[in-house]
Amino acid sequence: MSGSTASAAAAADQPFGAACAAVPKDGAGSFTGMAKDPVATAASNNPLLSTLVTAVKQAGLVDTLNSAQNITVFAPTNDAFAKLPKADLDALLADKDKLTKVLTYHVAPERLAPNALAGTHKTLEGGDLTVTGSEPDFTVNGNSKVLCGNVQTANATVYIVDTVLMPTS
Numbered sequence: 001m002s003g004s005t006a007s008a009a010a011a012a013d014q015p016f017g018a019a020c021a022a023v024p025k026d027g028a029g030s031f032t033g034m035a036k037d038p039v040a041t042a043a044s045n046n047p048l049l050s051t052l053v054t055a056v057k058q059a060g061l062v063d064t065l066n067s068a069q070n071i072t073v074f075a076p077t078n079d080a081f082a083k084l085p086k087a088d089l090d091a092l093l094a095d096k097d098k099l100t101k102v103l104t105y106h107v108a109p110e111r112l113a114p115n116a117l118a119g120t121h122k123t124l125e126g127g128d129l130t131v132t133g134s135e136p137d138f139t140v141n142g143n144s145k146v147l148c149g150n151v152q153t154a155n156a157t158v159y160i161v162d163t164v165l166m167p168t169s
Contacts, residue, residue, distance in 0.1 A: 016114065016136040019077070019147030019160060022048055031151060038066035039073055039156035048160060051081040055092075059099045065107070071156045072108040072121070074129070074140055076164045077147065084164060101125050105167040111157045114138075114150050127167045141165055 015023070015031055023046065024030045034042035040062045043049045052075055056062055065073070081089060092099055105125035112121065114135045120128050132139050138146040144163035151158040 013150075013152075015148055015151045017146060017148040017160070018136075019048070020151075023148065023151075034158075035152045035154065037154055039068075039071070039153040039158065040065040042153040042156075043073075043075060043158070048077045049075055051078045052076055055081070055099060055103060058093050059096055059103050061100065061103055066155070068107075068109075069155055070109075070111045071124075072110065072112040073156050073158045074106045074108075074144070074146075074165060075158050075160050076106070076144075077160055077162060080144070080162050080164050101167055102164070105129070106165055113157070117146075117149070117159070123167075125167050129165065 024033075027033055027045070028037070029045035029047060033045060037045070040053070040056055043056070044053045056065060065071070084092070092102060102125075105123045105127055107124040108121040108129065109124055110121075117131050117138055118133060120130045123129055129140055130142070132142070136146075136149070138149060138159070140146065140159075140161055144161045144165055146159045147162050148160040151160065
C-alpha cells in the first residue's frame with residue numbers, strides 16, 4: 001500500500017469538517033474520549049452539544065441512545081437549537097412526545113460512513129432523512145449542513161449539524 005493510499009484510508013476514519021476544530025483536543029469530550037463512550041454520554045462531554053444533551057435527558061432517551069447498537073446520530077449544535085424561536089424551543093422541550101419524535105428523527109438505525117451518507121435513510125422516528133453532497137460538504141434535508149462528521153462513539157457515528165431536523169409528520 002502506497003503512502004498516499006494509507007493516508008487516504010486513515011483519513012476516511014477521521015472526523016471531517018470545519019467545526020471539528022471546536023472539539024476539545026483531549027479529555028472525555030475529545031474525539032478519542034468520545035470514541036470510548038456510548039453516544040449520549042459522549043455528547044454530554046462535548047460543549048457544542050449541551051442543548052441536545054438537555055433535550056435527550058428531557059425526553060428520557062439517554063439509555064435508549066446509549067444502549068442502541070450501530071446507529072448514526074445527526075447531532076444539532078447549540079447554535080442549531082438557538083435558531084428555533086425561543087417559544088418554539090421551550091414548547092418542544094415541554095412536550096415529551098413531540099420532543100421524542102424530533103430527537104429520534106435525528107437517528108438512523110445503522111452506522112453510516114461518509115461514503116454511505118448521501119442518500120435517503122429511514123430514521124428511528126419512522127420518517128426519512130435525505131442527505132446530499134459529498135465529503136466534506138453534506139447537507140441533510142436540504143437545509144442542515146454537516147459541520148463536523150464521522151465522529152465515532154462506542155455505539156454510533158455522529159454527524160454534527162447546524163440546523164435541527166424536523167420530521168414532516
